[in-house]
Amino acid sequence: MARSRKVEQPEACKLVRVLGESVKPGEHVTLDMQVAKLYTRTSVEIPVVVHRAKQDGPTLMIMAAVHGDEVGGIEIVRRILVELQHRSLERGTLIAIPVLNVFGFLAMQRELPDGRDLNRYFPGSAKGSLASRLAHMLVREVLPAADVVIDLHAGGASRMNYPQLRYTKGDERALELARMFDPPVILRSNTIAGSLRHHMFCHEKPYLLYESGASKQFDDHTIQEGTRGVTRVLEGLDMWGGPKDTPRGAAELMRSKWVRANYSGLLETTIPNGAYVSKGIILGHINDPYGTSLHHVRAPFAGRILCLNTSPVVNQGDALFHIGRE
Ligand SMILES: [Zn+2]
Numbered sequence: 001m002a003r004s005r006k007v008e009q010p011e012a013c014k015l016v017r018v019l020g021e022s023v024k025p026g027e028h029v030t031l032d033m034q035v036a037k038l039y040t041r042t043s044v045e046i047p048v049v050v051h052r053a054k055q056d057g058p059t060l061m062i063m064a065a066v067h068g069d070e071v072g073g074i075e076i077v078r079r080i081l082v083e084l085q086h087r088s089l090e091r092g093t094l095i096a097i098p099v100l101n102v103f104g105f106l107a108m109q110r111e112l113p114d115g116r117d118l119n120r121y122f123p124g125s126a127k128g129s130l131a132s133r134l135a136h137m138l139v140r141e142v143l144p145a146a147d148v149v150i151d152l153h154a155g156g157a158s159r160m161n162y163p164q165l166r167y168t169k170g171d172e173r174a175l176e177l178a179r180m181f182d183p184p185v186i187l188r189s190n191t192i193a194g195s196l197r198h199h200m201f202c203h204e205k206p207y208l209l210y211e212s213g214a215s216k217q218f219d220d221h222t223i224q225e226g227t228r229g230v231t232r233v234l235e236g237l238d239m240w241g242g243p244k245d246t247p248r249g250a251a252e253l254m255r256s257k258w259v260r261a262n263y264s265g266l267l268e269t270t271i272p273n274g275a276y277v278s279k280g281i282i283l284g285h286i287n288d289p290y291g292t293s294l295h296h297v298r299a300p301f302a303g304r305i306l307c308l309n310t311s312p313v314v315n316q317g318d319a320l321f322h323i324g325r326e
Pocket residue numbers: 066067070152153154
């Protein structure tokens with residue numbers, strides 16, 4: 001009778017390939033993504049930082065400034081990279097892109113120099129517009145290495161988002177990771193065609209969108225919640241050992257709606273961001289500059305304030321309060 005003998009096979013090392021470079025266990029590299037030069041002939045590099053632990057594990061990617069003026073996320077990525085100088089990864093790989101849209105960041109604007117919103121051009125193409133080319137390079141050269149993506153965003157001009165994570169219905173792994181991140185609010189929302197979230201959902205890769213604060217601003221609450229959340233995911237995936245703080249439990253909201261201005265005028269907000277509101281409660285007033293009219297803005301349903309319009313002046317139809325419902 002033939003005897004089988006079990007042979008100890010060394011565990012195959014996971015291949016981590018970013019921008020055509022193979023990153024080996026224990027390596028820490030900064031790679032440059034090059035998409036286009038400026039019209040000054042200055043070449044533009046988009047740094048991609050890769051930290052790989054000696055031990056295999058999941059690959060988490062964190063990225064910020066898909067919209068060039070959303071600076072809060074850049075600070076969150078920076079703080080994680082600083083922490084990595086003292087606390088190396090125990091397992092897996094972290095890919096960090098502090099500033100994806102370097103072109104927009106230089107001009108402190110949301111879009112690329114051609115006015116296009118990068119987050120409407122995924123998966124992109126090699127011969128398309130600048131937005132399309134940048135999306136294409138990220139999709140082809142970086143994203144295949146990532147198992148999970150956390151994308152850090154902020155509200156547009158005069159829109160102050162309360163710290164929240166958004167995930168797509170049906171992306172159960174993302175919901176699990178969102179609970180690990182433990183932000184104040186988790187919101188289920190639909191994807192927009194051409195967005196990175198839509199692309200990731202179609203490719204069945206978990207993706208979390210962190211929406212917090214406003215563009216062109218450093219907001220302490222945004223930065224603290226974001227840094228804590230990313231840290232918690234790194235710890236939850238056993239990429240970082242050490243302290244795991246106690247989860248507070250996020251409010252999980254299933255849908256949301258904007259309350260819009262029925263009148264034009266000066267906006268006075270009377271409710272704090274993140275507040276729970278009951279139906280009919282006054283959220284603010286719209287006054288005219290002459291002291292002759294005052295209109296109440298009331299909550300059309302009970303829910304939680306997810307975003308405030310901080311503009312002093314609003315026009316009829318402007319989005320004022322984003323309210324999430326349980
Ligand atoms: Zn954004």
